[in-house]
Amino acid sequence: MNTPENLLYTQSDEWLKKEDDGTVTLGITDYAQHELGEIVYVELPEVGSTVAVGDSFGVVESVKAVGDLHTPVGGEVIAVNDAAPDSPAIVNESPYENGWLVKIKPDAEPDTSALLDAAAYTSYRG
């Protein structure tokens, strides 16, 4: 299981990356894509929409399961990865890089106290 050190993780298997410009990028973890199996459908929010902490911001469906994506930060969706709905396999192949899902501009300093670091996530899912 690949769990990069520079990311934060949720217990529902999303990852969060704090960018230098204050935005955050979200995706699903390597563990999640592996458990889901072949991903066949990704639904993402519209750019410009707003989300609150805990909201469902999209859907990932594989050949065997379907799950809502929940955001650990609230704010405005400033970008979505169009490549993911177009070719969902990208999320399996590269969950942390090419398979990122949305970028959010937080409406406040994100509260990351409930998030796990790489070590904690690894032991949580290990």
Add this chain to the structure above:
Amino acid sequence: MPYSALTPADRTAMLETIGISSADELFADIPAGLREKARNAFAEMENGLSELTIKRLFTSLAAKNTHVDSAISFLGAGLYDHYVPAAVSAIASRGEFVTAYTPYQAETSQGTLQVIYEFQTLVCRLTEMEMANASLYDGATGLAEALILAATATKRKRLLLPQNLSPAYRRVAQAYLQGLPYEIVEVAYDKATGAIDSQALQTELEAGDVAAVVLAQPNFFGVLEDAQAISNAAHAAGALLISVFNPLTLGVLPAPGSYDADIAIGDGQSLGLPITYGGPGVGLFCCKQKYSRLAPGRLVGLTVDAKGNRGFTLTLQTREQHIRREKATSNICSNQALCALVATIYVATVGASGLREAASQSFHKAAFAREQLQAIPGVELAFSGNNFHEFALKLPVPVAQVNTALQHAGITGPYALGTDYPELKDTALFCVTEKRTREEIELLADTLREAVK
């Protein structure tokens, strides 16, 4: 919990709960005379009737019906009297098709799934749309589902329904959308042509927030719309175009896909299904592929099994309807399998050339009938628009009066448009299909000529 049938105590408790003293009060809306009659009929059957008696009874009741084989029908208005080759019912009644309903473990019934797949394929080819589902109950519920899809996809709230769309479809749409945060807006028709009033449409589009524009081709008056122009206007305003089509007419008319309809729905009754006192029909539902995730009902797909053999499977039906029910955009999980089967067999039997023939003959015979009837003194065309196989005539006397005269001549007469449109008093909607002969049309003209004198 033990199962026990309704006891007198249960009945009393239920009646008390709803605050009435006897079950009879539930039927208070039925005139007392009729209730009395029903009670007597049941009393007569108290001790049962013999099979022979029952057969005689029902034969005599059935003989009271007027049907398309006992009277010459010039009635359309949503259900159409087309010729159905004998092979259709012979094949559809084969034992293998008796349980045409999709079983819960659908993939164990490959034959049923294959029929549905072929149904979807022929609907796509007929409409030139990217996808068709396994069918819905009827055209009217198909329209309601299409409206919901359009509102969901566009995140807009106003749905434009032309007044020249079937009143039954409009009523079903109103009922179906109750409780949803959408607004149905009626668009006027042009009193001269009978087609959608393009100015009224433009005004409603400019008012904004329009999710969909509905267009019936042909419309309820039998008049043909400028589908391409309406499609362009809808799209320019960011709205979807929902085309309500009659599949049989597509043997001749341009397909909904050709004028860029986003969703196309219709009733498949004209494809080999009998009229049977108003139903069942079969709802045809098609849309662009990008809306497949929002489409109601089920979809059968072609796949390969573990050994690489061709097989059929239900696709796109699990996500919202089973495991994410709270996110579902429709609660329709089933389809009208038996009627879809009949439609499939009909189209396969008559083929493309047969469909063209039925459509073309209906069109030409209707044109001939219109000419004959229009020539009758006092009778005039209600609308100047082009017709397919239905046309409206303004009569000098009430439609009911004409229909009584026609009935005496063995003819089922036209639909009285005044029933739904007060401004169209004494206006009759005639339908002529490929089944009508020159002699029948002439009999209609002669009888009408006498009736309006």
